[in-house]
Amino acid sequence: MFIYPKMYRKLKRGPQVILPKDIGIIIAYTGANKQSVCVDAGTGSGWLAVSLASIAHKVYSYDLREDFLEIAKKNKEALGLENLTLKKGDVTKKITEKNVDIVTLDLPGSEKALKNAHKALKKDGSVVGYLPNAEQVKKFVSALNKLKFYDVYTVEVIVRDILVRKEGMRPTNTGLWHTAYLVFARKA
Ligand SMILES: C[S@@+](CC[C@H](N)C(=O)[O-])C[C@H]1O[C@@H](n2cnc3c(N)ncnc32)[C@H](O)[C@@H]1O
Numbered sequence: 001m002f003i004y005p006k007m008y009r010k011l012k013r014g015p016q017v018i019l020p021k022d023i024g025i026i027i028a029y030t031g032a033n034k035q036s037v038c039v040d041a042g043t044g045s046g047w048l049a050v051s052l053a054s055i056a057h058k059v060y061s062y063d064l065r066e067d068f069l070e071i072a073k074k075n076k077e078a079l080g081l082e083n084l085t086l087k088k089g090d091v092t093k094k095i096t097e098k099n100v101d102i103v104t105l106d107l108p109g110s111e112k113a114l115k116n117a118h119k120a121l122k123k124d125g126s127v128v129g130y131l132p133n134a135e136q137v138k139k140f141v142s143a144l145n146k147l148k149f150y151d152v153y154t155v156e157v158i159v160r161d162i163l164v165r166k167e168g169m170r171p172t173n174t175g176l177w178h179t180a181y182l183v184f185a186r187k188a
Contacts, residue, residue, distance in 0.1 A: 002161070007054065008047075010078045014071040017047035018106060018130055021159045022179055029153075029184050030102045030126040032056050037100045039120055041091040042107040046072025046084075048130075052104070053084035060097050062089045095120040106130040106180075111143040118147050121187040129183040137181045149185035156181050 003009075004020060011017075018026075026048065032038065036056040040049045043063035049072060053059040061084065063069050069086050076084050089096075091105070092112040102125060103117040110129050117127050127149065129140045137154055144152050157179075161172040 002159075007050075007079060011045070011047060011050065011075045012071050012078075013045050013047075014068050015042075015044040017045045019047075019176070019179060020051075021157050021176070022130065022182060023048055023051045025155065025157050025182060026104060026128055026130075027051070027055065029182075030104075030128060032102055036102055037097070038102040038104065039091075039095055039097050039100050039117070040104045040106075041095075041113065042068070043072045043086060044068055044106065046075045046086070048104055048106065049084055049086075050075050050079055050081060052102075053081045054079065056102075057083065059084045060087060060100075061085070062087045062091050062095070064088070064090055091116055100125060102126050102128070104128045104130070110136070111139045114140070114143045114147055118149070118187060123187055125187050127185050127187070130180045131183060132178075132180045134181065137183060140183050144183070144185045148188045150188050152183065152185040154181055154183045 038052050038056050038059045041062040043061040049061035072086055095116040097120050099122045100120050105113055131137050161175045
């Protein structure tokens with residue numbers, strides 16, 4: 001079993017978190033870096049928010065629920081991150097930030113937040129949908145197409161654990177398979 005780096009071992013979990021296997025591809029495919037300004041929703045336990053904040057210039061993360069924002073606040077403090085702003089709010093109603101580089105969406109009905117994500121993003125900025133079910137992917141991609149996002153790209157990250165032994169080197173019988181589909185797109 002993979003032992004997460006120290007940073008993740010410090011973090012508390014409330015609602016289902018985005019795991020490092022998916023966080024990695026989100027960072028790589030959006031090109032998040034020390035100049036990036038990001039909007040994230042829902043905050044949940046803040047695993048994606050703190051991962052982005054640990055490499056980006058600034059992260060604003062929204063959630064509807066005070067109790068989840070409280071968990072995320074503890075995780076933010078555990079890592080000493082000062083560039084992460086936690087906000088109470090419904091992203092299907094409003095995203096205040098403008099001209100941002102990246103918007104990440106992990107919430108039920110996230111396609112309903114795409115109009116606001118589109119307004120918040122700068123041209124060529126990236127949006128990411130983290131979507132557990134295929135039906136959600138269809139709705140999300142259809143909404144992206146209506147808003148004329150380009151480079152719409154959907155993946156699933158499967159990590160296979162490999163047993164390395166003197167005899168019988170092979171993948172393990174079990175492992176972490178499906179977590180969610182990830183949809184990436186850019187604002188035209
Ligand atoms: C699965 S959790 C997010 C986990 C988070 N990405 C992480 O890595 O820890 C989904 C969150 O979305 C929040 N949420 C649901 N609808 C929302 C909305 N319209 N605006 C903001 N947050 C919302 C929920 O309260 C919940 O905390």
